[in-house]
Amino acid sequence: MSPGPVEEPLERRAVISGIGQSAVGRRLGRADLDLTVEAALAAIADAGLDRDDIDGISTYPGMGAGTPGFGGPPSPEVQDALGLSLNWHDGGGEGPAQMRAVMAAALAVAAGLARHVLVYRTVTEGTAQGTGGRPGIGGAGGGGSVPRFGSFMQWSLPFGAVSAANWIAMVGQRRMHEFGLTREQLGQIALNGRRNAALNPKAIYTEPMSMHDYLAARIITTPLCLFDCDAPCDGSTAVIVSHRDVATDLDHPAVQINALGTALRGRPSWDQFDDMTTMAARDAGASMWERTELTPADVDTAQLYDGFSVLTIVWLEALGFCGRGESGPFIEGGAAIARDGVLPLNTAGGQLSGGRLHGFGLIHEACVQLRGEGGERQVVRPGGRHPEVAAVANGGGPIAGTMLLTRGLT
């Protein structure tokens, strides 16, 4: 159920005034704090600000979260490293996916709790996983020393449903059953990402990939192959969320937050969500469009989460770019989602080829495109204009957040 009409969506008081990104690579061997400082200083400078202007900080997922290399430095470490004096601070892993940190910052700015918020997401999963690949769980001869599990993981771990890859594979299989999705259609998400990554100097995988390469790749968990799963990497992405009052002071177009999509109306778990083909993306998408007069037809580029290819096609439908169950035919052949297509998608290569910057790479690229700074990969719409409206989505399954960004103030 919708919370009802809003007089003025307060997120529109917020703009992304600056963006920054550290070096990105498969295994950089640098500390997460080092990468974060690099990205943060770049974003602060891009916004035309000094360190002393920053009075808020926010990150995802915050302290002590997840597997090695996943969490990035907690916000107090970054505050201290940069010598920040703050009016507002936040960090956490629960909420509308990774971009919850941007959402929180926008609302803090709108409420007057802070004026310029540094928001970052840092991963060092490439280095943490080392050269031997992803470490397994347990292993032979574990005997009685294997720990027991509680909470939500107890419902899947005993059955070897260990990874989000397994859960998302089941969403994909259900889509094949209900909608006739094919592996060749799914492969277009991977191929599109690879084509765009070739024009992104920071991308992880840039060598050309054919449909034959895709179909011949090692199966991870049916129907997903290696190229349906994103590439762990090292890198930090930062954005500065500021009050819209600053928009006229910038030497580049401000990127305004037009609407946030935050709903989670179904049951918050992978196996109990009512619709196995959509999950929370359905609710987040619907709630975003409830907060804006813009429509899917206004969107010039979409940066949709591709931690796994299936999630991207779920988002295409959840955000109304095609009808329910129609994403397969929509992406067939790849023309619709190419840079010169009706919906230029994941134009920096996404996470499948660009690297798993965990949602924030997509936010960064949306800003790049809206500012017209994409260089070789810049989207140019019919009539020669640069994109004015971008949709960004993070997450999948029972965790989803989305936002609509515009060039300049609306």
Add this chain to the structure above:
Amino acid sequence: MVANGPMLRLLPRLSDDVAFYWTSGEDGVLRLLHCNACGFFIHPPGPVCPRCLSSDVAPKEVSGRGHVETFTVNHQQWIPGSDAYIIAWVSIDEQPDVRLTTNLVDIEPDDVRIGMPVRVVFEQADDVWLPLFTPEGAS
């Protein structure tokens, strides 16, 4: 032939709220938490019925029959040493919006169909009886 599951079963803690579920198979019967006030099956178990908010809830036997809602054949060595195995979401016939993440056993991947009827079989691991599912009619 695929395996029944990973080579190592990562097991749940038998805390008070879920111990009944994970040990139910000791007598070959699947049980789910049930609301005595409105008849709703509550899974995963919780302190009150999320439909009517009654706290009059208790485990109740179910038939152990269900249907395959979707599945995947896992090949990745998340748990080193594992052969391929089938993971599925199975809906429970008494209340199909309850789904169990499980393994399908005694069936080859090519024979699995979404919508096929299945019934529970239990695999004991230490003090836990894991509910797995096999095609209806299999011996």
